Amino acid sequence: MEYTVHVRMNERLFLRDPEQSELGRRIIRLGITLIDELGFEETTFRKLADRLNTKEASIYRYFENKHRLLVYLVAWYWQWLEYQVVFQTHNLSNPHDKLESVLRLLLLKDIDEMASDDIDIRALHRIVIREASKAYLTRHVTEDNRQQLFKPYKDLCSRIANLMLTYRPNYPFARSLASTIIETAHYQSFFMQHLPSLTDFGVTKDENQLLAYLDHLLFTSLEH
Amino acid sequence: MEYTVHVRMNERLFLRDPEQSELGRRIIRLGITLIDELGFEETTFRKLADRLNTKEASIYRYFENKHRLLVYLVAWYWQWLEYQVVFQTHNLSNPHDKLESVLRLLLLKDIDEMASDDIDIRALHRIVIREASKAYLTRHVTEDNRQQLFKPYKDLCSRIANLMLTYRPNYPFARSLASTIIETAHYQSFFMQHLPSLTDFGVTKDENQLLAYLDHLLFTSLEH
DNA sequence: ACAATATCGATAGTTTTACTTTCACATTTG
DNA sequence: CAAATGTGAAAGTAAAACTATCGATATTGT
Numbered sequence: 001m002e003y004t005v006h007v008r009m010n011e012r013l014f015l016r017d018p019e020q021s022e023l024g025r026r027i028i029r030l031g032i033t034l035i036d037e038l039g040f041e042e043t044t045f046r047k048l049a050d051r052l053n054t055k056e057a058s059i060y061r062y063f064e065n066k067h068r069l070l071v072y073l074v075a076w077y078w079q080w081l082e083y084q085v086v087f088q089t090h091n092l093s094n095p096h097d098k099l100e101s102v103l104r105l106l107l108l109k110d111i112d113e114m115a116s117d118d119i120d121i122r123a124l125h126r127i128v129i130r131e132a133s134k135a136y137l138t139r140h141v142t143e144d145n146r147q148q149l150f151k152p153y154k155d156l157c158s159r160i161a162n163l164m165l166t167y168r169p170n171y172p173f174a175r176s177l178a179s180t181i182i183e184t185a186h187y188q189s190f191f192m193q194h195l196p197s198l199t200d201f202g203v204t205k206d207e208n209q210l211l212a213y214l215d216h217l218l219f220t221s222l223e224h
Numbered sequence: 225m226e227y228t229v230h231v232r233m234n235e236r237l238f239l240r241d242p243e244q245s246e247l248g249r250r251i252i253r254l255g256i257t258l259i260d261e262l263g264f265e266e267t268t269f270r271k272l273a274d275r276l277n278t279k280e281a282s283i284y285r286y287f288e289n290k291h292r293l294l295v296y297l298v299a300w301y302w303q304w305l306e307y308q309v310v311f312q313t314h315n316l317s318n319p320h321d322k323l324e325s326v327l328r329l330l331l332l333k334d335i336d337e338m339a340s341d342d343i344d345i346r347a348l349h350r351i352v353i354r355e356a357s358k359a360y361l362t363r364h365v366t367e368d369n370r371q372q373l374f375k376p377y378k379d380l381c382s383r384i385a386n387l388m389l390t391y392r393p394n395y396p397f398a399r400s401l402a403s404t405i406i407e408t409a410h411y412q413s414f415f416m417q418h419l420p421s422l423t424d425f426g427v428t429k430d431e432n433q434l435l436a437y438l439d440h441l442l443f444t445s446l447e448h
Numbered sequence: 449a450c451a452a453t454a455t456c457g458a459t460a461g462t463t464t465t466a467c468t469t470t471c472a473c474a475t476t477t478g
Numbered sequence: 479c480a481a482a483t484g485t486g487a488a489a490g491t492a493a494a495a496c497t498a499t500c501g502a503t504a505t506t507g508t
Contacts, residue, residue, distance in 0.1 A: 016484095023486080039363035044465060058486055060467070130361050133411070137354050139263035141418045154421050172424060173437045179415060179422040180408050180441070187357075187407060188400055194365045197378050198403040200396065213397045217404070220448040221441055240455095247457080268494060282457050284496070 009079070012147045013072045016062045019117075024062055026052055028076075029118060031069055036123040040070060040131045067138070071149050074132045077124050078152035081105060082159060095167035096219075102160055103214050106185040107207055129186045157182065168222045181218055188213065233303070236371045237296045240286045243341075248286055250276055252300075253342060255293055260347040264294060264355045291362075295373050298356045301348050302376035305329060306383060319391035320443075326384055327438050330409040331431055353410045381406065392446045405442055412437065 011017070018024030030051055035043045045056045045066060052059075063069040084105050089098040104110060108125050136150060144150065160181070161174035171177075188210055191198040201209040235241070242248030254275055259267050269280045269290060276283075287293040308329050313322040328334060332349050360374060368374065384405070385398035395401070412434055415422040425433040 021485085042363060045467090046465075055487055056466085057468080057488085061485080065466075133357050133361065136419065137357065137414070139266065145419060150419060154419070157422055173440065174424065175421070176412055176415075176423045176425070176437050177441075180404075180412070183407065183411055184404050188404070190361070191400075191403060195360065195369060195374060195378070197399065198381055199400045200398065201400070213400050216397065217401075217441075217445055220444045224444040224448060245456085269496090270494070279458055280495085281459085281497080285456080289495075 009072065009075065010148055010151065013068065013075055013149060014062055015060075015064055018062050018072075023052070023054065023058060025117070027059055027062055027069075028073070029120070032073060032120055032123050032127065035070070035073070035127050035131065036120075040066070040127075040134060067135075070131060071135045071144065073124060074128060074135045075149065075152045076119075077128050077132075078156050080119075080121070082152065082156040084111070085156070085159060089163070095163060098163050099160075099167060099218060099222075100215070102163065103181070103185070103211060103218065106182060106214070107189070107211060109207070109211075129190050132186065133183075164222060171222055173221075177218070177221055181214060184217065185210070185214055233296065233299065234372055234375065237292065237299055237373060238286055239284075239288055242286050242296075247276070247278065247282060249341070251283055251286055251293075252297070253344070256297060256344055256347050256351065259294070259297070259351050259355065260344075264290070264351075264358060291359075294355060295359045295368070297348060298352060298359045299373065299376045300343075301352050301356075302380050304343075304345070306376065306380040308335070309380070309383060313387070319387060322387050323384075323391060323442060323446075324439070326387065327405070327409070327435060327442065330406060330438070331413070331435060333431070333435075353414050356410065357407075388446060395446055397445075401442070401445055405438060408441065409434070409438055 009017070009019075016024065018028050027048070031043075031048055034048050034051060038047070043066065045059045049056045049059055063072065085102055088101050088105060092098045092101060108122065111121060136144070136153075138144070157175060157178045160178040164171055164174045164177060188199055188201075189207075192201045192210060196202070199210075200213070233241075233243075240248065242252050251272070255267075255272055258272050258275060262271070267290065269283045273280045273283055287296065309326055312325050312329060316322045316325060332346065335345060360368070362368070381399060381402045384402040388395060388398045388401060412423055412425075413431075416425045416434060420426065423434075424437070
């Protein structure tokens with residue numbers, strides 16, 4: 001018996017729900033592979049259509065444009081991650097351990113290769129690291145936000161902030177610290193791989209060093 | 225008598241040095257205005273050329289493409305900021321005060337409107353906040369890095385890390401903390417303006433609250 | 449001095465990307 | 479079974495990204 005996390009997505013993220021058709025699901029799954037391989041800028045609906053043995057216009061039925069596809073993928077990831085946070089922290093009684101568990105999840109430790117519905121979660125994680133900020137660093141961020149496109153990110157952030165407040169009530173910067181920890185996990189990971197002199201995680205590129213840093217950043221802030 | 229900071233740029237950032245000609249200088253100055261107004265994605269060399277009363281091809285003589293223009297502008301900003309850091313911390317004897325001064329500079333406090341050579345530094349700062357990460361979050365980072373395009377950022381980071389190590393020798397994460405503080409200053413600023421629920425800086429959007437947060441993040445990390 | 453040469457902005461392309469329109473066929477629904 | 483709807487394919491248009499060439503002007507070498 002297999003349980004798949006059914007992630008119900010905000011309807012404004014797509015024109016037609018990609019999970020409701022075979023082509024839609026292939027757009028998501030091969031879209032992840034292609035963006036992971038080529039990067040967001042080099043990815044085009046034409047190239048994706050070629051790989052799907054279909055035409056551009058078919059993809060446009062599902063997503064208004066390439067940017068919306070990215071926003072969808074990133075939103076899916078945040079919803080999936082929030083579910084993991086809920087699941088993994090459920091049996092932990094100690095707030096410290098819960099936060100520790102969040103840090104491990106942000107680095108995708110202890111996660112199986114396939115998340116649900118054949119989504120390649122490691123490829124999606126790489127996309128989130130390199131491309132997620134492009135989802136909101138735009139001039140139309142206000143309009144996109146009005147359409148609730150970033151709600152999954154805000155929800156995750158809010159959940160982590162609440163864990164922080166359980167650990168240390170009256171901490172005055174819980175939401176900022178939550179978004180800082182999430183963002184820091186990602187770009188320190190990117191720097192470690194591509195611009196290592198911006199980090200202290202030398203040639204070994206050991207993710208445990210990054211975890212130690214996040215740990216230090218988080219708990220010294222919360223404890224003082 | 226007026227002194228302008230002569231920023232000598234890496235020659236790989238351009239095809240032809242924009243500071244060596246009238247058109248080149250106008251590309252930089254009006255480019256900043258246009259990217260600030262339209263955002264990087266909506267900016268095109270055609271629109272920029274129209275505003276300059278010239279043609280696209282003229283701009284292509286100076287910059288290989290739009291991305292290289294962004295990398296140039298961001299590199300210019302980092303070089304300018306590092307100079308400000310050197311200048312502003314020079315007369316301070318206390319390492320704590322020096323770091324405090326760096327935080328204020330990252331938020332562009334106490335800075336006059338025009339930096340040097342009529343560069344609109346506040347517009348450039350807004351560009352750095354919204355667009356700078358697009359300069360390195362690409363699939364060709366490694367190649368760009370080999371060409372030293374990110375050296376100004378690394379140099380600034382390294383300088384801040386050294387100030388941290390003066391304040392607290394043996395701190396094990398100085399470079400990561402330096403890049404974290406720089407990045408955090410920028411996207412918390414962006415969140416504060418556009419996605420305020422990701423921060424604790426409410427409706428007032430008070431930059432002093434952000435400064436207090438950065439202060440807390442930096443000094444609790446360094447002191448424990 | 450003045451011909452050779454280099455540099456400049458302007459003109460006019462080509463190719464690629466982003467997006468739209470139309471259509472034929474299949475499936476569902478009343 | 480006929481109308482309505484959903485589907486992918488074909489073939490467009492418009493704009494963006496980039497290139498090749500050219501004539502005018504400025505600079506340089508002898």
